[in-house]
Amino acid sequence: AGVMDVMKVDIDEAKEAIKAAEKTSAPDEKSEALYQAVVSGARALLFVFGLEPKKDREVFAAFRQHLIEPGWVLPQTQQLLDAAIDWRMGDKDTISDSAIEAQNLVTRVEELFGSLDANLKFSVERLAQGGQTDITKEKTANYTIDLRGVACPLNFVKAKLELEKIPVGSVLDVLLDEGEPVRNVPESFTEQGQEIIEIKNLGDHFNVKVRRIK
Incomplete structure (x- = not known):
């Protein structure tokens, strides 16, 4: 689903x-x-x-x-x-x-x-003026999210949210299980206009490198 x-x-x-x-x-x-x-x-x-x-x-x-x-x-x-x-x-x-x-x-x-639009953002007005609840992570030299053990489609949602936290042009390493996760997540990113740089087989899991384009 x-x-x-x-x-x-x-x-x-x-x-x-x-x-x-x-x-x-x-x-x-x-x-x-x-x-x-x-x-x-x-x-x-x-x-x-x-x-x-x-x-x-x-x-x-x-x-x-x-x-x-x-x-x-x-x-x-x-x-x-x-x-x-x-x-x-x-x-x-x-x-x-x-x-x-x-x-x-x-x-x-x-x-x-x-x-909800294609990027899973609400396109209606807020009903009240809310505070800023997004927590900005400390900027580090490399960005990684470990999604091993997380099933589709939640793994892509988590990866997408993580990608949105990093600067445009930066690269996110997404660790994924073999099979459906490593097939679906890169494909979903490509559909949203992001760049898949590399899909590397690390034995028991994969590392997908995604560059944030927009």
């Missing part, structure tokens, strides 16, 4: 959970459905940032850092995430009164998903 397919699965799950919440009047069932909608909705776009968190708390923390703080979704969305976690932890009896907020979250996530 491609990057877009992976994200669409979460969005579809979130929309189905919203429908399930609308169909039931039982507070516990409604809360469970709304919780699933919030988790799936919050997780959907994290792939864009090279993230694939497994735990719900990690999903919410990453969503806050990459989507709430930069202003891609409304700041009050944080209250919805907090309520969802409180309910899951047993500190809150119900979140059945959060249906509108959950629906708004899923709608906005789907809007952002639909705006």
Whole structure:
């Protein structure tokens, strides 16, 4: 499955959970459905940032850092995430009164998903003025990212994000497993207009040298 397919699965799950919440009047069932909608909705776009968190708390923390703080979704969305976690932890009896907020979250996530361009950047306006959350790595003489053990298509997303951190004209060494990773990642970079300088077989893995052209 491609990057877009992976994200669409979460969005579809979130929309189905919203429908399930609308169909039931039982507070516990409604809360469970709304919780699933919030988790799936919050997780959907994290792939864009090279993230694939497994735990719900990690999903919410990453969503806050990459989507709430930069202003891609409304700041009050944080209250919805907090309520969802409180309910899951047993500190809150119900979140059945959060249906509108959950629906708004899923709608906005789907809007952002639909705006993604070929470089996986959002092409819609931010809803709030966010702070700068990108962390600039210390500049070193050579740039390397080790993606051994990372499956497609997440390996390309991570490599692309790493390439964007280095100056134009610089070279990134991408360490990849043999097979699908070393076939797909260089091809994806070429499609995006970057230059593949060398693909070197190092025995149990490959080193792909990518020059940032733009």
